[in-house]
Amino acid sequence: GGASSSGVKQQVKLEKESELRIEVGNDAPLCLRLLNGNAEIFGTELAPEIWLNFPPRLKFAVFTWYGATIEMEGTTETDYTADETPMVSYVNVHAILEARRTRAKASSSGDSESSQGPRVIVVGPTDSGKSTLSRMLLSWAAKQGSKPTFVDLDIGQGSITIPGCIAATPIEMPIDPVEGITLEMPLVYFFGHTTPSNNVELYKVLVKELGGMLERQFAGNAESRASGMVINTMGWIEGVGYDLLLHAIRTLKANVVLVLGQEKLYSMLRDVLKGEPKVDVVKLQRSGGVVSRNVKVRQKARSFRIREYFYGLLNDLSPHSNIANFSDLCVYRIGGGPQAPRSALPIGAEPVADPTRVVPVNINRDLLHMVLAVSFAKEPEEIISSNVAGFIYVTDVDIQRKKITYLAPSAGDLPSKFLILGSLTWLET
Numbered sequence: 001g002g003a004s005s006s007g008v009k010q011q012v013k014l015e016k017e018s019e020l021r022i023e024v025g026n027d028a029p030l031c032l033r034l035l036n037g038n039a040e041i042f043g044t045e046l047a048p049e050i051w052l053n054f055p056p057r058l059k060f061a062v063f064t065w066y067g068a069t070i071e072m073e074g075t076t077e078t079d080y081t082a083d084e085t086p087m088v089s090y091v092n093v094h095a096i097l098e099a100r101r102t103r104a105k106a107s108s109s110g111d112s113e114s115s116q117g118p119r120v121i122v123v124g125p126t127d128s129g130k131s132t133l134s135r136m137l138l139s140w141a142a143k144q145g146s147k148p149t150f151v152d153l154d155i156g157q158g159s160i161t162i163p164g165c166i167a168a169t170p171i172e173m174p175i176d177p178v179e180g181i182t183l184e185m186p187l188v189y190f191f192g193h194t195t196p197s198n199n200v201e202l203y204k205v206l207v208k209e210l211g212g213m214l215e216r217q218f219a220g221n222a223e224s225r226a227s228g229m230v231i232n233t234m235g236w237i238e239g240v241g242y243d244l245l246l247h248a249i250r251t252l253k254a255n256v257v258l259v260l261g262q263e264k265l266y267s268m269l270r271d272v273l274k275g276e277p278k279v280d281v282v283k284l285q286r287s288g289g290v291v292s293r294n295v296k297v298r299q300k301a302r303s304f305r306i307r308e309y310f311y312g313l314l315n316d317l318s319p320h321s322n323i324a325n326f327s328d329l330c331v332y333r334i335g336g337g338p339q340a341p342r343s344a345l346p347i348g349a350e351p352v353a354d355p356t357r358v359v360p361v362n363i364n365r366d367l368l369h370m371v372l373a374v375s376f377a378k379e380p381e382e383i384i385s386s387n388v389a390g391f392i393y394v395t396d397v398d399i400q401r402k403k404i405t406y407l408a409p410s411a412g413d414l415p416s417k418f419l420i421l422g423s424l425t426w427l428e429t
């Protein structure tokens with residue numbers, strides 16, 4: 001349980017190794033600052049006395065290693081202190097990873113094995129705190145001067161860009177407690193759906209493409225190679241979801257698997273990875289502070305992520321409305337559709353859908369309210385293997401005039417005329 005507070009300024013004294021867990025109210029932001037002592041939010045230290053402004057609905061914890069006093073003002077849905085946290089075990093994992101990074105940095109042998117820092121993958125059921133642990137490991141590493149690559153494979157609730165994508169970005173500074181990961185030039189691949197079951201084969205292909213691209217980047221960058229990766233995954237851990245986890249572990253060559261809060265998954269992965277040299281499978285406790293989110297809350301969170309892409313977290317961006325001729329754009333979707341017409345097949349054979357076929361899409365009213373990715377591809381054949389530059393949101397389709405109106409984060413021409421359509425929709429509210 002926990003109390004909620006409204007309006008008034010209040011101070012909270014935190015004992016060592018305890019945390020203040022907060023859910024900001026639905027309608028108003030919350031201001032909070034550190035009065036004395038030391039405290040961090042998911043691995044990022046708070047500067048003393050500076051007010052931070054947390055947007056509505058944000059859920060987070062202020063943790064202290066040695067004790068702190070926090071002051072807050074505004075409305076919370078809940079706030080309570082907890083002195084039982086798994087933070088000591090998490091920071092111990094960090095210490096081991098950091099030692100491996102140091103060793104990788106020191107290795108002058110140019111030998112790819114010893115100069116490669118740890119590749120950590122965080123797995124576990126939904127709401128086990130995977131994103132949060134990934135974030136802590138990244139911020140602690142950045143604080144010590146490492147530049148780990150964050151890879152987010154969670155197409156439902158990812159934290160690098162909008163839903164429906166897998167993405168990677170180097171983390172050079174502790175992650176901002178309010179704004180999260182600030183997007184400089186993330187490497188993004190568009191899957192187009194918020195669950196992998198829409199096209200499992202495509203999901204695998206994109207993980208492979210992303211992995212290949214990272215491998216090439218590491219080859220030319222010893223520092224980021226030595227810093228390794230932290231990979232966040234989806235909460236789908238049964239059946240096909242489990243296969244996809246294994247696929248990600250192998251494709252991205254993860255060598256540390258952190259399993260959060262599930263004994264069964266831990267023992268399955270430990271057994272299956274036993275044969276594979278130098279993969280450590282580690283079981284970690286789930287934090288009692290992780291907030292469970294139901295289907296509706298998740299749907300809402302996805303919608304906010306898309307809104308944030310165009311309008312900014314605090315409504316501080318102004319997207320541009322642009323108009324293009326149908327003939328200026330080429331829209332494709334990936335997968336589906338029979339490979340060959342039935343008439344071309346041997347008698348009795350069923351046409352099979354090719355999950356990675358790039359299929360041209362007619363521009364019509366069906367595109368209304370869809371979010372499309374702008375590919376970096378130069379030819380349609382390159383669409384699957386190309387990352388994307390960004391996204392547009394279709395606000396009007398004028399069939400008569402053959403014009404399409406869309407929202408883009410900035411004015412001017414799109415970087416490419418190749419657009420990818422999935423099933424990602426958004427209703428601007």
Ligand code: ATP
Pocket residue numbers: 019021022058059060061124125126127128129130131132133154157233234235287288289290291292
């Ligand atoms: P999913 O599989 O759905 O992506 P997840 O396992 O990645 O979920 P998180 O996103 O890390 O889970 O956590 C769920 C929510 O709980 C987030 O809003 C996060 O900020 C919040 N949370 C995590 N740890 C704490 C904590 N110790 N105190 C308060 N809130 C927390």
